[in-house]
Amino acid sequence: MTGDRAHTGKPVVSLTEPKRPAVETPPTGAPARAVAGAGRVVVCLPTYNERENLERMLRALGDVLPPDALVLVIDDASPDGTGELAERLAHELGFVGVLHRSAKDGLGRAYVAGFRRALELGAEFVVQIDCDFSHDPREIPALLSAAQEADLVIGSRYTHGGSIVCWSRPRRAISRLGSLYARLVLAVPVRDLTGGFKCYRRAALEALDLDRLRSHGYSFQIESTYLAHRAGLRVVERPIAFTDRAAGTSKMNASIALEAVARVPALRFSRGRAPDEVGRRARFEIAAWWLGSRAVVVASALAVQVFGWPRPRWRPSLIHHPLALLGIWDGRWYRIVAERGYLALPGRPSDTAFFPAFSILERGLAAVGLPVVSAGLLIANAGFLLGLVGLYVLGRELLPEPDARRAAVYAAIFPMGFVFSMAYPEGLVLPAVTFGGFFALRDRWLACAPCAAAAALARPEGVFLAIPLAAIAVRRWPSLSFGGRIRSAGAVLAGPLALAAFPAYLWWSLGDPLAWNKAEHAWNRSFSALGVVRAAVELVGAPTHHKGWLFRDAAFCLLYVCVLLLALGAGVPRSWVAAGGLVVLLPLTSGSFTSDARFGLLAVPVYWGLAVAGRRGWLDRAVRTVSPALLAAGVFTLLLRFP
């Protein structure tokens, strides 16, 4: 192993290769959420005059890193001989590589050079750490563990559980103010923006586009975190204990501090466009599929109305009742609630079986002059577009990007998806559930809570969002601040409590908190343990009782279960699959498969499972070809059978 040193004006340059062989890069298409330890770890250690600390630091790192890890010392031609020492230690220790740069060019440039080399070496996780022991190497396993769930993990001094040892009060105050200043100007929900102890996933560094990182000094820490946030990456903080350097001198000086101060507003105003080009293109593609699929639904609905097929006597006026087909069945009940409020008819099917959020919105739009039917269709279709985007952004958190994109496209053209264009609340629940999950994964619990409440208030299945939210909250609990814990608990409980607000309202309004249950009973939906058996018996006898439509619902139910299992196998968290399973299977306890095809539309992991199946090119083409035709067929049969 040799380390040659470039003495040209341009910094950078060569690497002393480590003794240990590099691990293989995971094959293309491997899940993005690889388990830490399954991918190679490279620790970037920039040095300038760190001779006193380097050997101790490398040995300390050797004690905590996994066997195939590599420490990359990035030395800026330290006059005290740090580079030479690094060479010697590289020979001795075997897990150390040295990247020599010809001149001191700033911390930011050193890291960029190190990151590039780490990516070339096939790193799956890249850790950056200071050489002066202000960051404890023993914290690295915790950072790697947290990186299983995030794209960028910041060892944070200012999150709950984090601390600073041996700093004077003024110094602490300056550091805190610096972080606060950057946080406020950049509007990034990260407490320790100036922290330099981080762990990046490979995908995060690739998404960051290292050429765009301009900072030289400490502002590099702010810039990299800010760009990660803007790129839509998941940034989390994990508490660390920060101590003052053990030996050597700090490189901080006035010009570096000034660069940091000036760089923050420059970042804010020079980066008007989000660098998430992939996401932007995907959103365009999803919007195009939404537009195309909704055109199919609307055209089919108009054809049924104009040609009177399959019911010649059902031909409402196009002028007075445009798109009347999309407002029938339950749409009529939601309209009644919007116009007249709830009325419980004892022993008879009544509107108290229908949850209020959709009707409230219909009523709100009607108040500004829109007819209630049009308001319902507008809410449903616009909500569906939002829901598809939500499905994509949430899917990106859990699956590789192509799968997330495919899931949203499949949802747009799903054969039962015509329901999303009807005056039904499904178009409202989908965005609430997907964005609720997305916000939770981004630790934006206060944004998540209203989504969870809206989902539960629009359809009872919406309350199952609490399951994945609870799983996320439990996993994050140790790293959350006290306030974060309160917010996360609030978000988890928001759905169930909003659900409870409905019987409370029925009690207040009609004097009967059980009006929903009674109406469900009158609609032949009484839930019991033997319901699944009764559903199966009903299905067996369906042909003789002229209930052939049940086979459609049963077939979809089977499809849902299969793709949920596929999603589980593809690494979708169990909590999401469990919630999806409940959405699909719980209605069977009412003793019938009736409408299960529609209920399953809100089982979000179903689309992820389909997307996983669609990784096979022929299947993907088949779905994209056949589904729109089935979608149109669904609209044409709408008059014959409620969805």
Next chain:
Amino acid sequence: MTARRLHAALAAIAGGVAVAAVIAGAAFALETTLAGPSAGDRLATRVLARLARTTASRARVQILGLPPLAASCRRLGRHEVARLGRDRVLVVSTHVRALSGPAESSLARAAETDLAACPRLLTVELAALMGAGPVTAAATYWRGRPVYALRLRDERPLLVLFVSRRTLDPLGLSFASRTIDGSSVVLSLDRLR
């Protein structure tokens, strides 16, 4: 887990409950923006509940120009059998089928059936009225007794149900078409316990 950590966790959960309660409160406030049922709807709901528990009735029917008629109704599965004088009819929802007596249906037979105060038939009529729009109920006096008058049909033939203001029990009905005027007095009601 140390006691301090446990307390901190419980405090956070309590805070979470408070946050969720605020959101649920906002949800409740949003729900209150929906229209509430009218006084007539509320009254009709209570009358409907009472009728749903009534299994049989007896009434005296008087149609102008015809002799008085003793009528009774009792449930038969999901339908009702009404005895109108010597004739018997099966009432299925709002349709009448002769079981004995003249087979052809007439407006007079429909009027007699309506006035027989069959509980299930009244339930169907009242539910249809509630489904169609807000119910209007007038507080008035009928044969000297304080009653609520519920108009079961808005178009002719008109049918008005009089219920006791105190008990909400049906007391009588009136029927009016272009050719037939009639009324009935409910004599007794059998109710599920």
